[in-house]
Amino acid sequence: MSRSSKIVATIGIGFVGIILLAAVFAPILTEHPPNTTSGLAFESPSADHLLGTDDLGRDLWSQLLFGARISLSVGLAAAIIATVVGTVVALIAGYRGGTVDAVLMRVVDLVLSMPFLVLVLVLVTYFGRGLSVTIALIAGVLWARPARLLRGQVLKVKEFEHVVAAEAMGAGLWRILGLHILPRLTPLLSSQFVRAAAVAVIVQSGIAFLGLGDPSSVSWGATLSFANNASAILTDAWKWWILPPGIALTILIVGFAFIGYAAEEWADPRLTSYGYQRGVRRVLEEHPASPAGENESLVVRNLSVHYETEPPVHATTSVDLRTRSGRILGMVGESGSGKSTLAMAIAGLLAPPGRIVEGEVVLGDTDLRRLGRVGLTKLRGRRFAVVPQAAMSLLDPIITIRRQVAESALMTRRDGLEYASQLLSRVGIDPDRHDAYPHELSGGMRQRVVIAMAIANQPELLIADEPTTGLDVVTQRELLDLLDSLRSELEMDVLIISHDLRMVGSIADDLAIMYAGRIAELGEASAVLASPRHPYTELLLNAFPPVLGPRRPPVPIPGDPPDLSQIESGCPFAPRCPKVFETCLETVPEYVPVACHLAAT
Amino acid sequence: MRRAGRLALQYGLVVVAALVLNFILPRLAAGDPVDYLIPPDSSGFVTAEQRQATLARYDLDGSNRQQFVTYVKNLTHGDLGVSIRTGQPVREVVTGRLGWSLLLVGVAVSISTVLGVLLGFAAGWRRGTKRDIGVLSAVLAVDALPAFFVGLMLLLAFSVKLDWFPVYGAIAAGDITGWARVTDVARRLVLPASTLILTGIGSVFVVSRSALVSELGEDYVFMARAKGLDDRAVRRHAQRNALLPVSTAALLGFSTLVGAATVVETIFSYPGLGSLAFDSVLARDYPVLQGVFLLLALIAIGANFFNDLLYPRLDPRVRKVG
Numbered sequence: 001m002s003r004s005s006k007i008v009a010t011i012g013i014g015f016v017g018i019i020l021l022a023a024v025f026a027p028i029l030t031e032h033p034p035n036t037t038s039g040l041a042f043e044s045p046s047a048d049h050l051l052g053t054d055d056l057g058r059d060l061w062s063q064l065l066f067g068a069r070i071s072l073s074v075g076l077a078a079a080i081i082a083t084v085v086g087t088v089v090a091l092i093a094g095y096r097g098g099t100v101d102a103v104l105m106r107v108v109d110l111v112l113s114m115p116f117l118v119l120v121l122v123l124v125t126y127f128g129r130g131l132s133v134t135i136a137l138i139a140g141v142l143w144a145r146p147a148r149l150l151r152g153q154v155l156k157v158k159e160f161e162h163v164v165a166a167e168a169m170g171a172g173l174w175r176i177l178g179l180h181i182l183p184r185l186t187p188l189l190s191s192q193f194v195r196a197a198a199v200a201v202i203v204q205s206g207i208a209f210l211g212l213g214d215p216s217s218v219s220w221g222a223t224l225s226f227a228n229n230a231s232a233i234l235t236d237a238w239k240w241w242i243l244p245p246g247i248a249l250t251i252l253i254v255g256f257a258f259i260g261y262a263a264e265e266w267a268d269p270r271l272t273s274y275g276y277q278r279g280v281r282r283v284l285e286e287h288p289a290s291p292a293g294e295n296e297s298l299v300v301r302n303l304s305v306h307y308e309t310e311p312p313v314h315a316t317t318s319v320d321l322r323t324r325s326g327r328i329l330g331m332v333g334e335s336g337s338g339k340s341t342l343a344m345a346i347a348g349l350l351a352p353p354g355r356i357v358e359g360e361v362v363l364g365d366t367d368l369r370r371l372g373r374v375g376l377t378k379l380r381g382r383r384f385a386v387v388p389q390a391a392m393s394l395l396d397p398i399i400t401i402r403r404q405v406a407e408s409a410l411m412t413r414r415d416g417l418e419y420a421s422q423l424l425s426r427v428g429i430d431p432d433r434h435d436a437y438p439h440e441l442s443g444g445m446r447q448r449v450v451i452a453m454a455i456a457n458q459p460e461l462l463i464a465d466e467p468t469t470g471l472d473v474v475t476q477r478e479l480l481d482l483l484d485s486l487r488s489e490l491e492m493d494v495l496i497i498s499h500d501l502r503m504v505g506s507i508a509d510d511l512a513i514m515y516a517g518r519i520a521e522l523g524e525a526s527a528v529l530a531s532p533r534h535p536y537t538e539l540l541l542n543a544f545p546p547v548l549g550p551r552r553p554p555v556p557i558p559g560d561p562p563d564l565s566q567i568e569s570g571c572p573f574a575p576r577c578p579k580v581f582e583t584c585l586e587t588v589p590e591y592v593p594v595a596c597h598l599a600a601t
Numbered sequence: 602m603r604r605a606g607r608l609a610l611q612y613g614l615v616v617v618a619a620l621v622l623n624f625i626l627p628r629l630a631a632g633d634p635v636d637y638l639i640p641p642d643s644s645g646f647v648t649a650e651q652r653q654a655t656l657a658r659y660d661l662d663g664s665n666r667q668q669f670v671t672y673v674k675n676l677t678h679g680d681l682g683v684s685i686r687t688g689q690p691v692r693e694v695v696t697g698r699l700g701w702s703l704l705l706v707g708v709a710v711s712i713s714t715v716l717g718v719l720l721g722f723a724a725g726w727r728r729g730t731k732r733d734i735g736v737l738s739a740v741l742a743v744d745a746l747p748a749f750f751v752g753l754m755l756l757l758a759f760s761v762k763l764d765w766f767p768v769y770g771a772i773a774a775g776d777i778t779g780w781a782r783v784t785d786v787a788r789r790l791v792l793p794a795s796t797l798i799l800t801g802i803g804s805v806f807v808v809s810r811s812a813l814v815s816e817l818g819e820d821y822v823f824m825a826r827a828k829g830l831d832d833r834a835v836r837r838h839a840q841r842n843a844l845l846p847v848s849t850a851a852l853l854g855f856s857t858l859v860g861a862a863t864v865v866e867t868i869f870s871y872p873g874l875g876s877l878a879f880d881s882v883l884a885r886d887y888p889v890l891q892g893v894f895l896l897l898a899l900i901a902i903g904a905n906f907f908n909d910l911l912y913p914r915l916d917p918r919v920r921k922v923g
Contacts, residue, residue, distance in 0.1 A: 118893065
């Protein structure tokens with residue numbers, strides 16, 4: 001939970017606490033009964049009657065204190081009933097699905113859109129005004145909201161592995177619901193409970209204000225009702241007759257609302273998490289980085305990126321990398337090797353807590369790290385372009401692909417649309433599909449659209465992060481060929497990131513193998529594939545046997561990549577290396593350009 | 602078209618359910634209907650003949666089934682019975698109030714939706730910052746103020762102390778026409794509408810804020826940044842998507858607000874459906890109460906239906922399905 005929402009929660013608990021204290025200690029704090037005459041009518045505040053008296057000579061201070069009991073009990077009781085009913089309905093509807101679900105949800109929709117204050121008023125007329133009736137009626141309209149939200153959660157949770165496993169083992173219905181699904185609903189449930197309590201307090205006070213509350217008890221709403229009927233706003237009496245119960249109600253409802261908000265954040269931490277870094281001025285390096293050399297476009301020097309969590313994760317450490325003009329550089333590593341982080345750091349798309357702690361990124365003669373956020377945004381999509389991971393959901397679902405491609409191009413809207421069509425045709429999308437929405441296209445098509453957006457301004461450099469992951473082999477091949485032909489057509493350099501060494505190796509001119517946030521081996525693709533010098537590269541090659549040639553089963557690499565939040569001495573690959581020897585455990589091998597003690601000797 | 606057909610069927614069933622509910626609810630109540638039907642002030646001893654006459658007048662003689670048939674038959678003619686209090690046909694009473702309700706709630710909903718969405722999007726865009734939490738806390742606090750308390754305080758400040766606005770009613774008594782009529786209606790609308798706006802803004806704010814926050818976490822927003830769009834363009838993408846749940850919430854909230862306006866209408870003596878419901882409750886004028894309830898239910902169902910029709914226009918993903 002973030003610090004700010006902790007403050008909000010504390011204030012909320014404090015507010016509800018004040019009201020709770022008033023409710024508990026009411027008989028000690030006043031001698032007067034709240035609903036029988038104990039003085040003259042319309043008395044001003046005095047030592048005996050701290051807040052004066054109402055039109056019937058009843059003590060207002062006492063009404064204020066005892067009112068807390070009514071509001072709290074109505075709020076909590078109605079919230080408990082509403083949440084329990086809502087949860088049961090949600091469990092049944094969500095878990096059963098089908099017709100049961102459809103029918104229950106229509107009922108929920110109906111109740112949700114009912115004018116519920118009027119409904120309660122009507123029901124109060126027919127069923128009477130007692131406090132318990134009021135509670136039941138409020139709960140009767142409040143259950144629908146938690147039911148609807150919790151059902152959505154049930155739908156998600158029931159697909160979780162442990163639930164599916166419990167089902168497979170033949171656990172009974174109630175056991176699954178109670179033991180496996182219910183606990184996962186707790187955060188949402190608690191936020192809905194507090195919310196229901198707040199609404200119940202509001203509705204009860206509204207009913208009482210309209211004079212339809214329980215006639216035998218004086219709640220805050222009733223006090224205000226008497227004040228309104230006696231036209232207290234026309235005299236000074238509003239100060240002690242209207243203000244205190246109004247403020248007390250507000251304190252209680254604000255208290256519930258604040259607690260509810262904090263609980264909601266607990267249920268959905270995204271609500272206050274920071275997104276993309278903004279407004280943070282980058283600390284400029286003291287000296288501008290030297291420009292890239294001849295025949296080089298992107299140069300990365302000594303780049304270290306950390307995720308500033310507790311403990312910090314060293315995602316990349318002192319990475320040196322360059323792309324050569326007109327060539328494809330393939331960057332390969334297991335997941336968690338820091339390759340995507342590296343790509344995003346280069347593109348200035350790193351989200352907090354990720355941060356570049358050291359190093360230079362140079363594109364031609366431009367020092368990207370000195371540009372700042374806005375400057376970098378202007379370059380991105382123009383001089384260099386990015387195809388991020390997760391291509392299936394990279395397109396805005398409610399805008400046609402042509403408009404989205406047009407948006408990338410630096411043109412007027414009209415020219416842009418025409419140009420977008422050309423681009424889409426170029427990447428192989430049928431003209432009659434140009435005005436389609438993303439959901440109408442296959443995964444491969446969507447990836448083509450993303451590539452069309454990336455090349456819209458003919459960038460010098462294209463960074464593609466796992467551009468073919470999740471697609472079938474034929475589509476993978478087609479996309480790689482497309483990238484290859486675009487590369488020569490537009491004379492751009494390409495940096496492709498992938499976990500599949502063979503696949504990238506088939507089109508890359510150069511290969512960089514990453515392990516544990518460091519470059520393990522770098523060299524011409526043909527050389528790396530034919531005679532790998534780093535034991536890790538060798539194992540990677542065995543893990544992805546060649547598609548052509550004799551059949552060989554893939555050999556998985558034993559062990560797991562190291563935890564990058566733990567700094568250990570020695571070569572990071574040592575624990576998994578079949579050729580490990582003493583030196584490997586002591587020092588990190590220099591990168592020369594193979595980071596292995598064997599290669600150095 | 603299959604979708605439209607299925608929708609029509611679903612809503613037909615819902616309307617029937619609402620009609621049946623409206624018929625059953627009063628009959629579930631404890632006690633003799635005559636106790637309700639004869640106005641409190643003239644009650645007391647009731648003869649058997651008076652009793653029978655009263656029941657016949659309100660179509661309450663005969664079996665439940667016969668009563669239901671009469672109820673449906675009358676409904677098809679638009680006949681909702683007559684008011685116990687005034688003897689007027691319920692339909693006239695109810696439709697006379699509908700206009701004022703729609704004016705008050707329409708103005709309030711429009712303004713609070715626009716304000717709530719703007720504030721909610723601004724806070725969501727800056728989620729987690731001090732400013733966001735500040736706006737959030739303030740809106741939650743305003744939202745927590747009970748409507749009648751806000752109403753009374755506004756009345757106190759602007760009508761009693763400052764004397765800027767009239768205290769009661771939707772329009773001055775007597776004949777005023779033309780421009781004078783418009784300004785009078787507008788002046789009398791300010792305080793009740795403000796009360797509704799202040800108390801209604803919170804829910805729109807919360808929905809807008811969390812909708813935008815969840816959209817900002819989507820991959821297409823990241824793609825928008827990756828292709829070099831500036832903050833404004835990125836925000837536009839996310840906001841367009843975030844408006845989908847917001848529009849649904851705003852539409853469905855409308856009918857709830859018509860009912861919730863009861864308290865505000867009562868304080869400001871505003872002649873809307875809410876205060877009519879309230880007056881009818883006090884007078885036990887239950888044909889009118891049933892009429893109001895039916896009308897509000899139909900508005901609610903209508904809003905739902907409209908939302909179901911509108912949604913595919915906003916979201917292409919729903920268009921082809923079903």
